[in-house]
Amino acid sequence: MLAYLLVSLLPIQGKLRLCLDRTEWNFGQCQVNILLVTMGQGAFQVSLYWELPDNRSGNSSAAQRIAVLEVCLAVLGRERIGVVLGNREFVGHFWFK
Template sequence: MTVGCGAWHVPLYSELLNNRSGNSNAAQRIAVLEVCVAVLGRERIGLVLGDREFVGRIWLK
């Protein structure tokens, strides 16, 4: 998770996953987003970006 304005972004949170597949699952993605919401508050999050692994309807809800 980073916060930023324009070209400047500062990392606030990262997590190393302990799995052998190399990909996160829906539960892990939900957990990361819950941390983001807890730290920043839902009303302060303007945009969520993810790479190609961040797909699926379950966690996006």
């Protein structure tokens, strides 16, 4: 629901930039692994959707990336997405298709 609210605040027209990232934080003995997608247009960038994968540490799997991006596609629609960016961690073509 939060993702739909954030999208409603954006201008109706124009392509959006999606950025995929995974980060890991340690809070004492608790590891937090986050797979995150942000959306942006121009200088504006905001978190759209995130999940906490079970793997506690390490790279995300292709299945996890697919699941996160499918949610974003459902919220935004394919026609609103101009580009999807990710760093070198997100290799492979299977999940991207």
